[in-house]
Amino acid sequence: MSVIDFYYLPGSPPCIFVELTGAALGIDHRFRYHSKDMRRNETLEEDFIKINPQHTAPVIIDEGFTLWESRAICKYLVAKYGKEEHKNLYPADIKTRAVIDQRLDFDLGTLYARFYEYYYWQIIDGSPLSENRFKMVQEALGFLNSFLEGNKFAVGSNMTLADLNLAVTIETMRITDNYVQQYPNIVRWFELVKRTAPKFDEILGKFGKDHSEAIEYYKEATFMERAEQARLEKS
Ligand SMILES: N[C@@H](CCC(=O)N[C@@H](CS)C(=O)NCC(=O)O)C(=O)O
Structure with a gap:
C-alpha cells in the first residue's frame, strides 16, 4: 500500500477539507502527515519551498506527484482512489460536476474569501473587525442559504466535495462567532453533513482546538509583527 505524503x-x-475527503474515501490511513507550523514559520523553510514555491498547505505528494490547492487535491484523490461507492463525491456527469465546481469556486472566491477578509486580517496585521466586511460575509451566507433551498445537500441529494468544502468554512465561522445560526437552510444542511461525512466530529473537533490555539497565539502579536521579529532575529 503506497503512502500519500500530506503536508x-x-x-x-x-x-481539514483534504482530511475530510481522505476519510470519506477511506484512504486517510495512507496519509503520512507532515505538520508545518506557521507559528514557527515552517512553511517558509527551504525544504517546503522546494515542494511548493507558493509555500501554502495543504500539499500532497502521491507516488512522486506533487499537488497543492485543496480543491484540486480533493478532486484528484476522488479520481485516483474513489471506488464505485465514492463516485458521488465528484460524479462524472458533466452538469452535476459543473454545479459542484460552481459551489467550490463560490467557496474559494466568495464565501471563504469574504470570511478571510473579514476575520483573519485582525490576526495578520491587527486590523479591527469591519462592519462592512461583515455585511459581505452575511450576503455570502444568504447566497449559500438560498442555494440550499429545496436541496438536501449543496448539489442535489448526495453528499459531494462541495458539502465537505462548504461545511469546513461554516464550521470555521461557527467556532469563531456563531452568526451562522440565523440561516435555517445552512443549519439544517450542516447537521446533515455532520451526520453523513465519515469522521466529521473527530476531524472537526481537532481542527477547532488547533484553530483556537492559533488565534490565541496571534492575539499577543500579529502574524506580521511576528514575521518581522523572526526576520530581525535572523539578520
Ligand atoms: N487556496 C488554498 C489556500 C492555502 C492556504 O492559504 N493555506 C494557508 C493555511 S490556511 C497556508 O499554508 N499559509 C502559510 C503560508 O502561506 O506560508 C487552498 O485551498 O489550498
Whole structure:
C-alpha cells in the first residue's frame, strides 16, 4: 500500500477539507502527515519551498506527484482512489460536476474569501473587525442559504466535495462567532453533513482546538509583527 505524503497546517481550513475527503474515501490511513507550523514559520523553510514555491498547505505528494490547492487535491484523490461507492463525491456527469465546481469556486472566491477578509486580517496585521466586511460575509451566507433551498445537500441529494468544502468554512465561522445560526437552510444542511461525512466530529473537533490555539497565539502579536521579529532575529 503506497503512502500519500500530506503536508498540513494545524487549524487550517483547506487542510481539514483534504482530511475530510481522505476519510470519506477511506484512504486517510495512507496519509503520512507532515505538520508545518506557521507559528514557527515552517512553511517558509527551504525544504517546503522546494515542494511548493507558493509555500501554502495543504500539499500532497502521491507516488512522486506533487499537488497543492485543496480543491484540486480533493478532486484528484476522488479520481485516483474513489471506488464505485465514492463516485458521488465528484460524479462524472458533466452538469452535476459543473454545479459542484460552481459551489467550490463560490467557496474559494466568495464565501471563504469574504470570511478571510473579514476575520483573519485582525490576526495578520491587527486590523479591527469591519462592519462592512461583515455585511459581505452575511450576503455570502444568504447566497449559500438560498442555494440550499429545496436541496438536501449543496448539489442535489448526495453528499459531494462541495458539502465537505462548504461545511469546513461554516464550521470555521461557527467556532469563531456563531452568526451562522440565523440561516435555517445552512443549519439544517450542516447537521446533515455532520451526520453523513465519515469522521466529521473527530476531524472537526481537532481542527477547532488547533484553530483556537492559533488565534490565541496571534492575539499577543500579529502574524506580521511576528514575521518581522523572526526576520530581525535572523539578520
Ligand atoms: N487556496 C488554498 C489556500 C492555502 C492556504 O492559504 N493555506 C494557508 C493555511 S490556511 C497556508 O499554508 N499559509 C502559510 C503560508 O502561506 O506560508 C487552498 O485551498 O489550498
